[in-house]
Amino acid sequence: xxxxxxxxxxxxxxxxxxxxxxxxxxxxxxxxxxxxxxxxxxxxxxxxxxxxxxxxxxxxxxxxxxxxxxxxxxxxxxxxxxxxxxxxxxxxxxxxxxxxxxxxxxxxxxxxxxxxxxxxxxxxxxxxxxxxxxxxxxxxxxxxxxxxxxxxxxxxxxxxxxxxxxxxxxxxxxxxxxxxxxxxxxxxxxxxxxxxxxxxxxxxxxxxxxxxxxxxxxxxxxxxxxxxxxxxxxxxxxxxxxxxxxxxxxxxxxxxxxxxxxxxxxxxxxxxxxxxxxxxxxxxxxxxxxxxxxxxxxxxxxxxxxxxxxxxxxxxxxxxxxxxxxxxxxxxxxxxxxxxxxxxxxxxxxxxxxxxxxxx
Amino acid sequence: xxxxxxxxxxxxxxxxxxxxxxxxxxxxxxxxxxxxxxxxxxxxxxxxxxxxxxxxxxxxxxxxxxxxxxxxxxxxxxxxxxxxxxxxxxxxxxxxxxxxxxxxxxxxxxxxxxxxxxxxx
Numbered sequence: 001x002x003x004x005x006x007x008x009x010x011x012x013x014x015x016x017x018x019x020x021x022x023x024x025x026x027x028x029x030x031x032x033x034x035x036x037x038x039x040x041x042x043x044x045x046x047x048x049x050x051x052x053x054x055x056x057x058x059x060x061x062x063x064x065x066x067x068x069x070x071x072x073x074x075x076x077x078x079x080x081x082x083x084x085x086x087x088x089x090x091x092x093x094x095x096x097x098x099x100x101x102x103x104x105x106x107x108x109x110x111x112x113x114x115x116x117x118x119x120x121x122x123x124x125x126x127x128x129x130x131x132x133x134x135x136x137x138x139x140x141x142x143x144x145x146x147x148x149x150x151x152x153x154x155x156x157x158x159x160x161x162x163x164x165x166x167x168x169x170x171x172x173x174x175x176x177x178x179x180x181x182x183x184x185x186x187x188x189x190x191x192x193x194x195x196x197x198x199x200x201x202x203x204x205x206x207x208x209x210x211x212x213x214x215x216x217x218x219x220x221x222x223x224x225x226x227x228x229x230x231x232x233x234x235x236x237x238x239x240x241x242x243x244x245x246x247x248x249x250x251x252x253x254x255x256x257x258x259x260x261x262x263x264x265x266x267x268x269x270x271x272x273x274x275x276x277x278x279x280x281x282x283x284x285x286x287x288x289x290x291x292x293x294x295x296x297x298x299x300x301x302x303x304x305x306x307x308x309x310x311x312x313x314x315x316x317x318x319x320x321x322x323x324x325x326x327x328x329x330x331x332x333x334x335x336x337x338x339x340x341x342x343x344x345x346x347x348x349x350x351x352x353x354x355x356x357x358x359x360x
Numbered sequence: 361x362x363x364x365x366x367x368x369x370x371x372x373x374x375x376x377x378x379x380x381x382x383x384x385x386x387x388x389x390x391x392x393x394x395x396x397x398x399x400x401x402x403x404x405x406x407x408x409x410x411x412x413x414x415x416x417x418x419x420x421x422x423x424x425x426x427x428x429x430x431x432x433x434x435x436x437x438x439x440x441x442x443x444x445x446x447x448x449x450x451x452x453x454x455x456x457x458x459x460x461x462x463x464x465x466x467x468x469x470x471x472x473x474x475x476x477x478x479x480x481x
Contacts, residue, residue, distance in 0.1 A: 020369065048455065052448040063470045070472040102474040114441050115434060141472070189391050195401025204408045212404075227380035234373060356476030 026237035040246035043084040045095050047107075051136040055113040055120065055259070056129040058136055059083075061095050061105040069359035071170045072104040072137050073147045076154035079125065080213060080256050083109035085151070088247045088339050094348060101352045103359070104141065108133050108154075113259045118206035120259035122160065122269075123284040130161045134168055147359060149173035151338055152308060153266070159316065160276070160283060163292045171358050173298045173351065174316055176308040176337055179290075180277040181270045183312035191267050198267045202260035210255040248335060277315045290315060296324035296358050300347065302337035303329055326354060 051058035075095075077083035086107065087095040098105050108129065113120060137146055148169045150158030155177025162169040178184055191198065201208065218225065228245070235241040275281035281288040299316045301308075310329065317325055328350055331342040390396050415430060422429045428436070 016367070049448065049452060050455075052445070052452065054445070057448075062467075065474070066470050067474045068470045068472055069474045104470075104472070114438070116438065116441075140469075143472070186391055189393075189397050190400050192394070192397030192401065195397050197401065197405060200408060201404060204412065224380065224384070227376050230376045231373070234369065234376075353476075360475055 023237040040243060040250050042089065042247055042250065043087045044090050044093060045087050045099060050106075050140065051132060053129065053132060054117050055079075055111050056132070057109050057111055058133045059107045059109060060137075060140065061087075061099055061107070063104055064099045065102050068102045068104050069356065070143060071145055071147050071359040072106060072141050072143060073098060073149060073355070073359075074106045074108060074133060074137060076108045076130070076148065076150040076158045077110060078151055078153040078155075079110050079157075079262065080153065080210070080258050081110075081151075082251065082254050082256065083107045085251050085335070085339055088251075089243070092244070092247075092339055092344060094338060094343070097344075097348045098352065101356070103355070106133070106137055110256055112256050113207050115206055118202075118260045121261040122157075122265045124259075125157050125262065126161050126164060127284040130157065131165070134165075144168065145170035147171040147173065147355060149175065150177060151175040152177065152334070156270075156276070159290070159293070160281070160288050162295065163288045163290055164283065164286055166292050166294055169295050171296045171298070171355060172293065172322075173300065173355070174313065175300045176302055176305055176313070176334055177299070177316065178270075178308045178312045179315040179319075180312050181274050182277070183309045184271065184307075185309070186307070187271060191271050193272050196267070198264050202264045206260050207257045208260055208263045209257045213258075214252075214255055248339075251335075277319070279319070290319040291321040293320040294322055297322045297326070298351065298354050299325070299327045300337065300351075301327065301329050302332050302334055304332065305334045305337065307334045324358075 046062040047059040048062070049057055050060045075083065075086055077085075087093040090096065095105050095107070134146055138144060144167075146168060148158045148162060148171070150156070150173075152175070155174040156179065158172060159174060159177060159179065162172050182188065190196070201212070205212075228249075232242065232245050235245075269275045269281055273280065276288060276290070279287070279289050279291070297316060297320055299313055301310050301313050317327055328347065330337055330347045332340045337343060337347070419429050419431070
């Protein structure tokens, strides 16, 4: 058995000092580089715009295999965030992984809504942008069924769509998807019905700026930003760490504004009334009944998600009509769930295993 | 007593982690209070009032300096949006024409016959 190093082992101390000096030098050099660096490039897989309508933009990623699964996969981004979180960089891209596993991958992504789009509401997303995306995919693939995946509020939209259009959805994959909004504790407190004047906010601003929501995220974890920078400094010598940090930082900084009417409906109908979990949500004149979701369903939750808790997702496991429901609780937080190290190593292979047999 | 050599960097990292946890835990408790909700509601209103006041005053200043006002820039932005939309539609239509032509552009569509290697769980 090897001897334990002594706390006063001079060789070990010398080696450590040498290593730290080397890292300190690298930190200083790379720290300066970081200050003048351009934005970290993201989104590596070739893609084509196949449909565009104002804020909505539908991409098709170029298939990489000659033989792919019959059922296409459509990923719905949350309206407040860019979809490149699914395609950050080579080796850290869910899209790349799924393309290499033989899927035909599409992404319904969002541009910042324009002033004229302030009136877009849930019905526009669920009864217009999603059906139009399905039609565009069908035109290319001739397939009438699509596997639908959504992240955060993109998952909520995908769930509502599936409940209203069950025949079109072959499988539903929900990443950190809030359904029971009584468990969205931070947002409940932030948008407390007694004090939060959502009508005034929407009337004055029209399109709700990203800062309004980013402020709420920062309040939930006020130390994260500073601690993140301190940890970044410690790891400045490590190129992989810095690259990854910068990609996530860019994604967070590029949070999108959202249409005022959509924001108002999220606050009043979902947050205050919890209408989706109560099967009391009306969209485009129709009631959204979660029991109408009969397709295979995969609920993916992050173990340490401080935004969408496990409880907030549970109606997917209890109120939907699907007989084929599975849940994965993955290590990580709200963002690392879809692109962090645990996702790359374990979650994505699980998704492929689950989806492949349901995509023929 | 541990025999592991003292590692100042590890100690620093642990300090940062503990500090982060402590601050976040404190914030978590505060955000659960009604006081937080009341402050946030009031802060949002104040932000809107301040924004409205600044916008109105700035609009007058810009006009007197003969510079484009917010409303004029927004009008310009709307026109640019419309042009951007048209270009996007044209590009999609051209891509589709090329794909539907006698010799389809780009790679041929892959066959949709793939079967998974494993079995369903």
